[in-house]
Amino acid sequence: xxxxxxxxxxxxxxxxxxxxxxxxxxxxxxxxxxxxxxxxxxxxxxxxxxxxxxxxxxxxxxxxxxxxxxxxxxxxxxxxxxxxxxxxxxxxxxxxxxxxxxxxxxxxxxxxxxxxxxxxxxxxxxxxxxxxxxxxxxxxxxxxxxxxxxxxxxxxxxxxxxxxxxxxxxxxxxxxxxxxxxxxxxxxxxxxxxxxxxxxxxxxxxxxxxxxxxxxxxxxxxxxxxxxxxxxxxxxxxxxxxx
Amino acid sequence: xxxxxxxxxxxxxxxxxxxxxxxxxxxxxxxxxxxxxxxxxxxxxxxxxxxxxxxxxxxxxxxxxxxxxxxxxxxxxxxxxxxxxxxxxxxxxxxxxxxxxxxxxxxxxxxxxxxxxxxxxxxxxxxxxxxxxxxxxxxxxxxxxxxxxxxxxxxxxxxxxxxxxxxxxxxxxxxxxxxxxxxxxxxxxxxxxxxxxxxxxxxxxxxxxxxxxxxxxxxxxxxxxxxxxxxxxxxxxxxxxxx
DNA sequence: CTGAGCGGATTGATATACTAGTATCCAAAA
DNA sequence: TTTTGGATACTAGTATATCAATCCGCTCAG
Numbered sequence: 001x002x003x004x005x006x007x008x009x010x011x012x013x014x015x016x017x018x019x020x021x022x023x024x025x026x027x028x029x030x031x032x033x034x035x036x037x038x039x040x041x042x043x044x045x046x047x048x049x050x051x052x053x054x055x056x057x058x059x060x061x062x063x064x065x066x067x068x069x070x071x072x073x074x075x076x077x078x079x080x081x082x083x084x085x086x087x088x089x090x091x092x093x094x095x096x097x098x099x100x101x102x103x104x105x106x107x108x109x110x111x112x113x114x115x116x117x118x119x120x121x122x123x124x125x126x127x128x129x130x131x132x133x134x135x136x137x138x139x140x141x142x143x144x145x146x147x148x149x150x151x152x153x154x155x156x157x158x159x160x161x162x163x164x165x166x167x168x169x170x171x172x173x174x175x176x177x178x179x180x181x182x183x184x185x186x187x188x189x190x191x192x193x194x195x196x197x198x199x200x201x202x203x204x205x206x207x208x209x210x211x212x213x214x215x216x217x218x219x220x221x222x223x224x225x226x227x228x229x230x231x232x233x234x235x236x237x238x239x240x241x242x243x
Numbered sequence: 244x245x246x247x248x249x250x251x252x253x254x255x256x257x258x259x260x261x262x263x264x265x266x267x268x269x270x271x272x273x274x275x276x277x278x279x280x281x282x283x284x285x286x287x288x289x290x291x292x293x294x295x296x297x298x299x300x301x302x303x304x305x306x307x308x309x310x311x312x313x314x315x316x317x318x319x320x321x322x323x324x325x326x327x328x329x330x331x332x333x334x335x336x337x338x339x340x341x342x343x344x345x346x347x348x349x350x351x352x353x354x355x356x357x358x359x360x361x362x363x364x365x366x367x368x369x370x371x372x373x374x375x376x377x378x379x380x381x382x383x384x385x386x387x388x389x390x391x392x393x394x395x396x397x398x399x400x401x402x403x404x405x406x407x408x409x410x411x412x413x414x415x416x417x418x419x420x421x422x423x424x425x426x427x428x429x430x431x432x433x434x435x436x437x438x439x440x441x442x443x444x445x446x447x448x449x450x451x452x453x454x455x456x457x458x459x460x461x462x463x464x465x466x467x468x469x470x471x472x473x474x475x476x477x478x479x480x481x482x483x484x485x486x
Numbered sequence: 487c488t489g490a491g492c493g494g495a496t497t498g499a500t501a502t503a504c505t506a507g508t509a510t511c512c513a514a515a516a
Numbered sequence: 517t518t519t520t521g522g523a524t525a526c527t528a529g530t531a532t533a534t535c536a537a538t539c540c541g542c543t544c545a546g
Contacts, residue, residue, distance in 0.1 A: 029329065029529070055498075065531040067310075070498090074314060078321065086272070087498055087537045102411045109356040113348060168345045172415060272499075298528070308501040313528085330507040330528050 031068035034058070035075050042081045042092055043178070045185050049094040049241045053082060079175065094243035095183050097231050106176050108224050110169050111157065112217055117164035119208045119216035126163045127209045133159060134201050141194040149194055150181075156201055160208070183229045186238055200226065274311035277301070278318050285324045285335055286421070288428055292337040292484045296325060322418060337486035338426050340474050349419050351467050353412050354400065355460055360407035362451045362459035369406045370452045376402060377444050384437040392437055393424075399444055403451070426472045429481055443469065 140149035161170035207216035383392040404413035450459035
């Protein structure tokens with residue numbers, strides 16, 4: 001792994017504070033920048049499960065001291081992406097096979113709640129926003145851009161949470177999706193799968209637009225069942241990546 | 244706020260590493276000890292919402308350097324108990340009124356899932372464990388010990404998650420319950436409420452024991468609806484505590 | 487030849503020192 | 517009297533130094 005070393009002055013030319021949910025006024029700090037980089041690297045499997053992370057080495061690569069690196073690693077540990085063994089070392093977490101079924105259960109439970117409520121109260125504008133996301137997904141599928149496609153996939157589910165008025169649920173879902181997505185990233189993105197995802201999204205969208213709670217729930221449940229990665233197969237392909 | 248200053252040697256006489264879920268080998272560290280203390284202080288409202296927390300002052304009170312204090316504060320910030328404004332200050336978070344309805348929704352969604360699955364697969368031993376918890380609750384109610392009662396209440400819900408085989412759901416529930424409990428702590432514990440909680444727990448327990456999924460779900464939903472704190476009233480009693 | 491014990495090297499944990507941004511307060515001018 | 521400008525003090529962010537624990541390899545005794 002190589003990282004572009006960052007200037008210490010980076011935080012001077014930062015944009016105005018973000019007033020996101022919860023009134024976080026936190027600006028871009030060195031620690032959080034490193035967190036983002038490592039987070040992306042682990043999620044994209046550029047850093048493979050099991051490899052050692054050394055505070056000192058990372059600090060040198062980024063051109064900063066160990067303190068912000070340590071802060072970033074602590075946050076990654078809380079997210080479950082790295083494991084810190086005191087006085088021993090820090091390693092990229094293996095993908096926790098055992099946790100994935102539960103993660104799927106949690107997703108189903110929470111997304112069921114959001115999609116039901118969204119179907120009840122969605123406005124025309126909300127539907128338009130979903131349509132826009134699906135349209136972008138079609139483009140990415142046609143151009144075979146799995147990464148951007150996945151981003152829009154996240155946007156779709158986030159939009160539903162937003163429609164339901166449950167932004168907090170989305171932040172929980174994000175953390176739950178982490179490990180699932182890491183496993184899924186191992187499977188080659190299949191062209192056909194993207195198309196069926198779009199179809200499933202369309203079904204969900206239609207049910208929400210029709211305020212049909214039952215169909216919305218059913219469509220979402222089928223959708224979520226379809227995206228469960230085949231762990232056993234992956235375990236064979238990538239031994240040592242799982243716990 | 245006053246804290247007992249801690250000996251630097253505290254971590255020497257620590258018990259063997261904990262092998263909790265996820266193979267965390269993390270021992271008791273200064274930072275986590277401080278985290279626990281602050282966590283408890285904020286949750287018990289010994290530290291009122293809005294008051295300023297200064298890394299330096301806390302470090303002096305605990306007799307440690309700023310580094311572990313800072314680590315603890317970062318974790319508290321992630322849990323939503325404090326808000327860190329860079330180069331400005333750290334403050335105990337106000338109780339986020341707007342988030343409480345959503346928190347209740349999340350609880351209902353997840354606890355519905357756990358109680359349903361628990362009702363399906365509970366064994367006699369599981370029921371015995373629930374009975375033991377309820378028995379302890381009776382004692383604490385009789386002796387009017389709200390704090391211990393609340394601990395056993397948590398244990399009851401945790402036990403159901405454990406029966407269902409969803410320990411991850413419990414850890415999510417814990418973080419979601421945080422703000423709810425903080426609001427609830429403002430209401431004086433009423434003797435009668437403890438008794439009705441026990442009754443509701445009994446109903447849930449009976450439904451689980453009978454493998455009656457529908458009744459288990461219904462009882463749990465009623466139970467969770469009953470514990471919603473009356474925010475409007477609290478807002479009048481404690482202005483400035485809420486966001 | 488084998489194994490226990492010692493010692494050095496590595497690295498995580500903590501402490502301290504330093505930098506830079508923010509807010510407040512006071513004084514001076516309108 | 518009010519407003520604005522600057523100086524000051526305080527706080528979080530970062531860097532560096534020091535401490536301590538664990539691990540690995542080597543040596544020496546059996």
